[in-house]
Amino acid sequence: MSAPAPPSAGAFPSPPGGFAPAPPPATRRNVELLLLGLAALITTVSLVLVEASQEQAITWEIAKLGAAYLALFGVAHLAVRRFAAFADPLLLPIAALLNGLGLVIIHRVDLAQAQDAAFASLPIPSPDANQQVLWTGLGMVVFVGLLIVLRDYRSLARYAYTLGLIGVIALALPALLPDRYSQVNGAKIWIRLPGFSVQPGEFAKIALIVFFAGVLVSKRDLFTGAGKHVFGMELPRMRDMGPVLLVWVVSVGVLVVEKDLGTSLLIFCTVLCMLYIATERVGWVAVGLLLLAIGFVFAYNVFGHVRVRVETWLHPFADYSNTGYQISQSLFGLATGGLAGTGLGSGRPSQVPFAKTDFIISAIGEELGLIGLSAILMLFCVFTIRGIRTALAIRDSFGKLLAAGLAFTIAIQVFVVVGGVTKLIPLTGLTTPFMSYGGSSLLANYVLLGLLIKVSDAARRPAPARKRVEPIVDASTQLLRKVEGGAA
Amino acid sequence: MNTPLRRVALAVMVMIVALLANATYVQVFKADSLRNDPRNVRVLLDEYARQRGQISASGTVLASSVATDDRYKYLRTYPTDPLAYAPATGYYSMQYGSNGLEHAEDSVLNGSDNALFGRRLIDMISGRDPRGGNVVTTLNPVMQKVAYDQLTAKNLTGSVVAIEPSTGRVLTMVSTPSYDPNLLAGHDGAATQKTWEQLQQDPRQPMLNRAVSQTYPPGSTFKVIVTAAALSNGIAKPDDQFTAAPRITLPDTATTLENYNGSHCGPGDAQTASLTDAFKYSCNTAFAELGMKVGAAKLKDEANAFGIGTQHPNIPIPWADSTVGTIPDSAAMAQSSIGQRDVALTPLDNAVVAATIANGGVRMKPYLVDQLQAPDLSTLETTKPTSVGQAVTPQVATQVTNLMLESEKNTQGGTQPRSYQIASKTGTAEHGDDPRNTPPHAWYIAFAPAQNPKIAIAVIVENGGDRALAATGGSVAAPIARAVLDAGLGG
Numbered sequence: 015m016s017a018p019a020p021p022s023a024g025a026f027p028s029p030p031g032g033f034a035p036a037p038p039p040a041t042r043r044n045v046e047l048l049l050l051g052l053a054a055l056i057t058t059v060s061l062v063l064v065e066a067s068q069e070q071a072i073t074w075e076i077a078k079l080g081a082a083y084l085a086l087f088g089v090a091h092l093a094v095r096r097f098a099a100f101a102d103p104l105l106l107p108i109a110a111l112l113n114g115l116g117l118v119i120i121h122r123v124d125l126a127q128a129q130d131a132a133f134a135s136l137p138i139p140s141p142d143a144n145q146q147v148l149w150t151g152l153g154m155v156v157f158v159g160l161l162i163v164l165r166d167y168r169s170l171a172r173y174a175y176t177l178g179l180i181g182v183i184a185l186a187l188p189a190l191l192p193d194r195y196s197q198v199n200g201a202k203i204w205i206r207l208p209g210f211s212v213q214p215g216e217f218a219k220i221a222l223i224v225f226f227a228g229v230l231v232s233k234r235d236l237f238t239g240a241g242k243h244v245f246g247m248e249l250p251r252m253r254d255m256g257p258v259l260l261v262w263v264v265s266v267g268v269l270v271v272e273k274d275l276g277t278s279l280l281i282f283c284t285v286l287c288m289l290y291i292a293t294e295r296v297g298w299v300a301v302g303l304l305l306l307a308i309g310f311v312f313a314y315n316v317f318g319h320v321r322v323r324v325e326t327w328l329h330p331f332a333d334y335s336n337t338g339y340q341i342s343q344s345l346f347g348l349a350t351g352g353l354a355g356t357g358l359g360s361g362r363p364s365q366v367p368f369a370k371t372d373f374i375i376s377a378i379g380e381e382l383g384l385i386g387l388s389a390i391l392m393l394f395c396v397f398t399i400r401g402i403r404t405a406l407a408i409r410d411s412f413g414k415l416l417a418a419g420l421a422f423t424i425a426i427q428v429f430v431v432v433g434g435v436t437k438l439i440p441l442t443g444l445t446t447p448f449m450s451y452g453g454s455s456l457l458a459n460y461v462l463l464g465l466l467i468k469v470s471d472a473a474r475r476p477a478p479a480r481k482r483v484e485p486i487v488d489a490s491t492q493l494l495r496k497v498e499g500g501a502a
Numbered sequence: 503m504n505t506p507l508r509r510v511a512l513a514v515m516v517m518i519v520a521l522l523a524n525a526t527y528v529q530v531f532k533a534d535s536l537r538n539d540p541r542n543v544r545v546l547l548d549e550y551a552r553q554r555g556q557i558s559a560s561g562t563v564l565a566s567s568v569a570t571d572d573r574y575k576y577l578r579t580y581p582t583d584p585l586a587y588a589p590a591t592g593y594y595s596m597q598y599g600s601n602g603l604e605h606a607e608d609s610v611l612n613g614s615d616n617a618l619f620g621r622r623l624i625d626m627i628s629g630r631d632p633r634g635g636n637v638v639t640t641l642n643p644v645m646q647k648v649a650y651d652q653l654t655a656k657n658l659t660g661s662v663v664a665i666e667p668s669t670g671r672v673l674t675m676v677s678t679p680s681y682d683p684n685l686l687a688g689h690d691g692a693a694t695q696k697t698w699e700q701l702q703q704d705p706r707q708p709m710l711n712r713a714v715s716q717t718y719p720p721g722s723t724f725k726v727i728v729t730a731a732a733l734s735n736g737i738a739k740p741d742d743q744f745t746a747a748p749r750i751t752l753p754d755t756a757t758t759l760e761n762y763n764g765s766h767c768g769p770g771d772a773q774t775a776s777l778t779d780a781f782k783y784s785c786n787t788a789f790a791e792l793g794m795k796v797g798a799a800k801l802k803d804e805a806n807a808f809g810i811g812t813q814h815p816n817i818p819i820p821w822a823d824s825t826v827g828t829i830p831d832s833a834a835m836a837q838s839s840i841g842q843r844d845v846a847l848t849p850l851d852n853a854v855v856a857a858t859i860a861n862g863g864v865r866m867k868p869y870l871v872d873q874l875q876a877p878d879l880s881t882l883e884t885t886k887p888t889s890v891g892q893a894v895t896p897q898v899a900t901q902v903t904n905l906m907l908e909s910e911k912n913t914q915g916g917t918q919p920r921s922y923q924i925a926s927k928t929g930t931a932e933h934g935d936d937p938r939n940t941p942p943h944a945w946y947i948a949f950a951p952a953q954n955p956k957i958a959i960a961v962i963v964e965n966g967g968d969r970a971l972a973a974t975g976g977s978v979a980a981p982i983a984r985a986v987l988d989a990g991l992g993g
Contacts (some may be wrong), residue, residue: 023802032732138776148966178869285508290506290509290510291503291506292503294503294505317648318908331541334541344533344542345528345538346538346539346541346542346544347544348528348529348533348536348546349529349532349533349534349535349536349537349542350533350536350542350544351529351539352529352533352537353529353530353531359948361544362543362547362548364543365543365544379525379529383529384525384526384529384530387525387529388525391518391521391522392518393527394518395514395515396512397517398514399511399514399515402507402510402511402514403511404507405507406504406507414503414507415503418507420511421514422510422514425514425517425518426517428517428518428521429518429520429521432521432525433520433521433524436521436522436524436525436528437528438520438521438524485952
């Protein structure tokens, strides 16, 4: 787990006479390209398997789709080569593979739903996979655009408060809008406009992570030093803690109003994690978990839907045909898949409601089995660990907190959604990053990926990168000097 | 800040491990119970998506699965005389499960049988949808159709069972009224439910397989066993004399037992009648006397030798057990001797009785499945005939055959010329709370040709059929059996 020491000229003892200049560290871009090719291959083969077992015609179209997919991510790869040459070579291929497999599963559920509709003599729903391909393309545009526009991620720290405000407003907006502009399937988390809908919470999550990273870095000395002692813990002064608490309370409060416990839990845990990293105080985690417990007891007693969720979690089959139906079907699907799965295209994933969004993991567990599900979890695990490695390697505190927050939020999201559909924890409505159907989620996750790649580029960039820091030295905000001074 | 970062990384790994552990629990350890949960519709859908094997009889397809374009992929159909074959094939329904051969041979038909493992593996590797194996029945389509038509022509409630004496092969198994299994196999749930409810509520019980699931008092057909017991134990010879009185009073009771129509036994007015005449004219009083001489223990032993009162094997569909009852005293013994009181046999039991006599006393285990085949029609397994013991000696069997030949001559229609000889015994069994005013069950058991038996048959028509109180085995059941024998023996 120990991170490699960041490359530094001073780390090498120079013999008399001196060394020739060390060769620049490998950019590992070719590894990334190779892995992208592998991801494209796995995705294409998966698609072929689905088409074969669903008795669709196997045509060159599939190969073209695979090639188009490779081309799409090839562009992303070129952008990384050009604008973030030293970035971690695993992040983009993992995202590409998850996205590709997600597309295949969405397409597979499309086929199943078309079959079901045909059987029931209902109109066949338009395939969501096509839409998702469009979103993937748009995701690439956003990703590449971010790499180009954001020359240095540290400039984001300047907009921390702005982004925090935007995040809070984005979170709160659906709650303020009338139901018909904001409610889908009972959750008031949308902004519905003619033509398209967005889930602002997905983007708010990233804005808030940037905000917390910025605020915690600028004030972290104050948090740990200037407060009162309570129960052996040092509490920060309220005026320092204020913005943090405010945003946190607002986001959690808004989410409770919107009945979106998943996002609430996600933001809460991410903030807690960042707070812990910034302050290095376990006490904060304890306080946070205590708050979480209090919040949970409160929600359980006040909100009927929370009680239903918990009840359904404990006894999924008690109200089988009603509240327990979805989780029961999910468990049936996972069990039917067993160790090796039914094979791609041979399961019955459409038995689970929302198999393309919240329950895409059930479809994977059914058709690819425990082996496939474990592989997906390992991809997420590697993705997160590489993100945390980036945080370990980067030298400025803002980058550390940003990378750690972004990586950890993926991990917690996976934990909440996978734990939910496998009955480890109560079910909350969350999407699986990069895999679930939905434009907001996909675009937001590509923004997240872009930021993470930017930070990792900086972390792995060799010494000459110091020159690139100069423009920041010119900047005269107190914050940025602190960033430099706070390098670990 | 690196220490907390490493701890966070550790926490992430703990979270992933927790997810993996939980997924393993659900997908491996808890999987079987979840998979087999009746609410898990996947298992059912999978089974319906697989091409189920055929059930056939001598090349006639009785049940097969045809491809459909709905999501269940295959529809179970019963293309040939579904009502005639329903007692044997049973039904196969999405909502109501299955019975008959569909149930008994389910593992072969749905392809999960271990005998099909190798082929399943090949199918899996070659990517072909797994198919089920086939079941070839022992039924004779010509006889089956005649038997069904005979019963339904007069709207009779009853059953015909015919078996091959030398092997135990079931050649005919009919039960009326019947039902159309096609109506239960459909994919339209509402229609199926409606059909099912109608069938369940029908007072004539069309789904009851009378051939193997219903027991009846055998009446005078039981005299075959009483006679066999007497002859085997040296208690009587065919010429021995027994009372010819039209009625007797049972020992230690005020209950009387009388001959059919209260008539004297046999022609003339002799005080006694020979065992041959008593058998020929089916005299109840003589058999009551004979039965009391044989005694309960020996009668039960003999009945057991014929399979009555023993635990029946599945053939492979379930076969209800028969009984001779407890027989506590002489009066009970007298009543049991004429196949009344607690004696209860299924039509298949009675067909086995006739077949055992026909086969020189050797009782064969009846069976309905001739072969199990792989999907490619190659043979997986052929049922071998099984002897379940020598019920009577060949000499006794010959003596009883002669008595049955005499009986046939005395039965209505028994003297009509035909190309082969029939050995038979009729029965007219009283039943119900008020036996005198309840139409009796009409029985007829027989085998033919008498010298070289090919077919043994039992026919029962419930509640007198179209003759009501006036019904007898000879008038109602015998013509049906003879028509089926004609069909089977070609003349």
